[in-house]
Amino acid sequence: MDQINKLIPLWKQLYYKWKSLRTIPLRKKFFVGYDLTGNTYWEFFVERKKGIRPRRLYQPYKPQEFIVDYYENIPVQWLQWLRYTRLRPPSLEELVEDKMRIERIQQLAQLKDQQLHYKELQKDEAIGRSMEKALRNIKK
Structure with a gap:
């Protein structure tokens, strides 16, 4: 936890907490969590129809150009969540x-x-x- 507190400032943590609220109307993109390196993970709905599962998105902490595979830096647990083999995001x-x-x-x-x-x-x-x-x- 200390590692995350050093990496992500308090105001940004509060912002992510607000973005994770699913009760706000007309919001399509929801914050799900982050890993130990500060990468963030999101869910969003293209259409709010019943039976359509949300899309999942990974946003790197520091985007870099010319990286062939971003997924080698993602923890296995988050990779499972992104690929829908895991129902709940890891803590x-x-x-x-x-x-x-x-x-x-x-x-x-x-x-x-x-x-x-x-x-x-x-x-x-x-x-x-x-x-x-x-x-x-x-x-x-």
Whole structure:
């Protein structure tokens, strides 16, 4: 939450809260939420007919030119929501938990890599010692 408060000023958070109200008449575009990097997600209706699902939209925090794929920067949970495979948008707590889970997995993977590298070094040293021993035996 602190990350969002630093990224998005209070006045803009209040503006988004107001834009998320669905009870205001004639409003077609509704704010749904944002992710940890400040990207915003919206729903809008082209026509207000029963049975027509709303369209979903992603607006990047800082739009950049010449980016091939904006979707590589979107969290998986929001991508699922955009593609209608998820009914409800993800909460900020869920995004934070997922980010912490990914960081833990990366740390564990790094530790495992170090462990494998250490074992390889031990094997190399053992092979080097056995070769030295064999060379000493040949010289005698």
